[in-house]
Amino acid sequence: xxxxxxxxxxxxxxxxxxxxxxxxxxxxxxxxxxxxxxxxxxxxxxxxxxxxxxxxxxxxxxxxxxxxxxxxxxxxxxxxxxxxxxxxxxxxxxxxxxxxxxxxxxxxxxxxxxxxxxxxxxxxxxxxxxxxxxxxxxxxxxxxxxxxxxxxxxxxxxxxxxxxxxxxxxxxxxxxxxxxxxxxxxxxxxxxxxxxxxxxxxxxxxxxxxxxxxxxxxxxxxxxxxxxxxxxxxxxxxxxxxxxxxxxxxxxxxxxxxxxxxxxxxxxxxxxxxxxxxxxxxxxxxxxxxxxxxxxxxxxxxxxxxxxxxxxxxxxxxxxxxxxxxxxxxxxxxxxxxx
Amino acid sequence: xxxxxxxxxxxxxxxxxxxxxxxxxxxxxxxxxxxxxxxxxxxxxxxxxxxxxxxxxxxxxxxxxxxxxxxxxxxxxxxxxxxxxxxxxxxxxxxxxxxxxxxxxxxxxxxxxxxxxxxxxxxxxxxxxxxxxxxxxxxxxxxxxxxxxxxxxxxxxxxxxxxxxxxxxxxxxxxxxxxxxxxxxxxxxxxxxxxxxxxxxxxxxxxxxxxxxxxxxxxxxxxxxxxxxxxxxxxxxxxxxxxxxxxxxxxxxxxxxxxxxxxxxxxxxxxxxxxxxxxxxxxxxxxxxxxxxxxxxxxxxxxxxxxxxxxxxxxxxxxxxxxxxxxxxxxxxxxxxxx
DNA sequence: AATTTTGCATTAATCGTTTTCTCATCTAGT
DNA sequence: ACTAGATGAGAAAACGATTAATGCAAAATT
Numbered sequence: 114x115x116x117x118x119x120x121x122x123x124x125x126x127x128x129x130x131x132x133x134x135x136x137x138x139x140x141x142x143x144x145x146x147x148x149x150x151x152x153x154x155x156x157x158x159x160x161x162x163x164x165x166x167x168x169x170x171x172x173x174x175x176x177x178x179x180x181x182x183x184x185x186x187x188x189x190x191x192x193x194x195x196x197x198x199x200x201x202x203x204x205x206x207x208x209x210x211x212x213x214x215x216x217x218x219x220x221x222x223x224x225x226x227x228x229x230x231x232x233x234x235x236x237x238x239x240x241x242x243x244x245x246x247x248x249x250x251x252x253x254x255x256x257x258x259x260x261x262x263x264x265x266x267x268x269x270x271x272x273x274x275x276x277x278x279x280x281x282x283x284x285x286x287x288x289x290x291x292x293x294x295x296x297x298x299x300x301x302x303x304x305x306x307x308x309x310x311x312x313x314x315x316x317x318x319x320x321x322x323x324x325x326x327x328x329x330x331x332x333x334x335x336x337x338x339x340x341x342x343x344x345x346x347x348x349x350x351x352x353x354x355x356x357x358x359x360x361x362x363x364x365x366x367x368x369x370x371x372x373x374x375x376x377x378x379x380x381x382x383x384x385x386x387x388x389x390x391x392x393x394x395x396x397x398x399x400x401x402x403x404x405x406x407x408x409x410x411x412x413x414x415x416x417x418x419x420x421x422x423x424x425x426x427x428x429x430x431x432x433x434x435x436x437x438x439x440x441x442x443x444x445x446x447x448x449x450x451x452x
Numbered sequence: 453x454x455x456x457x458x459x460x461x462x463x464x465x466x467x468x469x470x471x472x473x474x475x476x477x478x479x480x481x482x483x484x485x486x487x488x489x490x491x492x493x494x495x496x497x498x499x500x501x502x503x504x505x506x507x508x509x510x511x512x513x514x515x516x517x518x519x520x521x522x523x524x525x526x527x528x529x530x531x532x533x534x535x536x537x538x539x540x541x542x543x544x545x546x547x548x549x550x551x552x553x554x555x556x557x558x559x560x561x562x563x564x565x566x567x568x569x570x571x572x573x574x575x576x577x578x579x580x581x582x583x584x585x586x587x588x589x590x591x592x593x594x595x596x597x598x599x600x601x602x603x604x605x606x607x608x609x610x611x612x613x614x615x616x617x618x619x620x621x622x623x624x625x626x627x628x629x630x631x632x633x634x635x636x637x638x639x640x641x642x643x644x645x646x647x648x649x650x651x652x653x654x655x656x657x658x659x660x661x662x663x664x665x666x667x668x669x670x671x672x673x674x675x676x677x678x679x680x681x682x683x684x685x686x687x688x689x690x691x692x693x694x695x696x697x698x699x700x701x702x703x704x705x706x707x708x709x710x711x712x713x714x715x716x717x718x719x720x721x722x723x724x725x726x727x728x729x730x731x732x733x734x735x736x737x738x739x740x741x742x743x744x745x746x747x748x749x750x751x752x753x754x755x756x757x758x759x760x761x762x763x764x765x766x767x768x769x770x771x772x773x774x775x776x777x778x779x780x781x782x783x784x785x786x787x788x789x790x791x
Numbered sequence: 792a793a794t795t796t797t798g799c800a801t802t803a804a805t806c807g808t809t810t811t812c813t814c815a816t817c818t819a820g821t
Numbered sequence: 822a823c824t825a826g827a828t829g830a831g832a833a834a835a836c837g838a839t840t841a842a843t844g845c846a847a848a849a850t851t
């Protein structure tokens with residue numbers, strides 16, 4: 114490993130000068146600086162991250178918290194897509210992403226402890242259970258942090274326009290002639306509330322009565338439960354003609370329930386998803402769904418976090434960004450049959 | 453931030469003693485050690501990763517290289533599933549995962565440089581293009597490394613039993629009565645060769661002639677190309693009755709082609725995928741596919757890498773692990789129609 | 792009782808950087 | 822020509838931890 118010392122020796126200068134030259138700091142002559150930088154390059158010098166971190170208290174490491182009930186957050190298409198975009202933007206700025214966990218050096222610790230141990234410059238959080246006490250602890254700790262789909266006071270966040278997303282879905286269904294529109298939501302959470310708000314609001318706006326039996330609470334990404342709830346909806350005396358699913362993936366359960374009930378999508382019943390996952394475009398029938406702009410969400414998160422890291426001292430109020438959604442027309446919504 | 457020094461002061465001992473006590477090293481009395489550990493805990497002491505790394509040359513960081521043509525490796529279900537399992541195992545042993553990239557501190561560097569800069573203890577590689585010169589450079593560098601689906605000389609690796617996977621698929625199709633079995637493979641690569649080997653070998657073993665026109669080369673995860681190639685197969689004078697797809701995802705393209713040709717799966721044509729991705733179980737028709745044991749693959753990779761890190765000096769020959777695959781019976785294979 | 796061994800604790804060096812302070816030299820202003 | 826200021830370079834301290842070397846007292850050996 115080649116160090117500043119090696120370069121210094123070769124150039125016949127002090128390590129201090131080498132450091133300054135390499136970091137383009139004043140206090141070293143243009144000539145010398147050039148020579149130093151050249152030999153540094155020729156020797157294949159690379160700074161030592163640990164030493165730099167120790168001295169400067171900057172690691173250029175961003176912790177990534179992607180957890181769900183089963184701690185397999187990496188398997189969530191939506192979150193991973195956002196992360197992918199976030200990653201791209203952060204790497205551009207020289208940051209590294211580290212997956213956070215609760216085990217360091219064979220001991221079990223908290224997220225906050227992991228964050229402090231590794232001296233992370235910031236944290237990216239996207240997961241389901243935002244009420245986890247460990248997360249609250251982390252949020253209180255003062256490390257720059259950005260969250261997806263939830264806002265902690267004092268921290269920036271990014272989220273889709275969930276209200277509008279469901280509004281768009283309901284309006285679209287209505288335009289196609291539906292009035293018996295059911296909504297299976299995800300588990301109670303900020304996002305879920307917003308979506309329900311959109312559902313109820315739009316129905317009222319359209320003069321459609323809000324029927325309690327048309328609203329069911331499932332869980333995000335829960336195929337099985339969503340399938341069951343869909344089956345329940347289908348057995349209502351007056352079943353809905355269109356169902357909004359918690360998300361695309363859970364919606365697969367809904368589609369299965371409809372199929373097993375001997376009904377067809379969309380002829381007998383229309384379905385609308387949420388997320389707009391990549392692979393959904395390839396399955397049949399192509400799901401009509403509310404698209405969340407994962408690329409934009411990830412980028413926005415990166416921007417906010419970067420700003421936060423730079424202005425650590427200045428207590429600018431934490432900004433939140435709402436990202437517009439759009440409706441992807443698939444093949445799962447057609448005018449309801451006359452019944 | 454509380455340091456060893458702080459603890460030392462509070463306990464009236466030297467930092468050396470504190471360090472030893474905390475790391476359960478000999479050379480400090482049981483009494484003192486206990487007291488030191490207690491006050492350390494009460495003060496909320498956490499070691500400083502940077503300082504430890506600097507001194508010990510161990511970071512407990514594992515680099516993760518998940519790249520493909522579009523550098524969106526995170527979006528590959530299969531690889532991410534393996535990673536998820538790998539992650540779990542590595543975290544148990546106190547390692548952190550860091551996503552590798554080519555930008556550090558706003559400069560563009562190579563993977564190898566990133567690896568050295570961050571002083572990674574090991575690297576996990578799973579991607580498509582194993583001939584990337586940067587990867588070769590990394591492989592030559594001596595950092596412990598484990599690869600998925602490819603073996604670099606001198607490094608351990610893990611891969612599914614690809615030969616047997618396709619053999620199982622072909623045998624299954626044959627059992628169902630198929631003899632006109634086509635194979636659309638992924639792009640040329642070690643894995644692909646193995647699969648072709650299984651295809652050709654099993655056909656011969658079953659006494660089925662190997663027909664050149666039944667073999668097409670697509671690319672993994674390429675829905676569009678696979679769709680086109682499937683369409684080509686369907687227009688053959690004597691089209692196949694069963695098609696093996698490069699993988700489940702690309703297989704969606706195949707299904708689409710068949711649908712658009714006005715044919716039905718499986719009544720008119722049978723289809724077999726590869727991977728056994730989670731969500732495939734929920735779409736209709738449920739794809740019959742060769743399941744790769746992602747959990748086992750990830751675990752095996754972790755085991756091999758850990759061993760490699762521990763025995764860095766001892767030049768034990770790099771071990772490779774072949775993980776068995778299994779066939780998941782879905783709904784896409786039935787006996788061929790009489791024609 | 793003298794000497795060796797053992798056990799416990801400290802001192803100090805070191806890892807590779809960054810950064811402040813000091814010093815010498817050179818330029819410029821009067 | 823003499824001083825004030827600028828400039829280039831180096832010395833040294835620090836970041837927080839580990840660890841080899843060392844010292845010293847008590848215990849064990851002969």
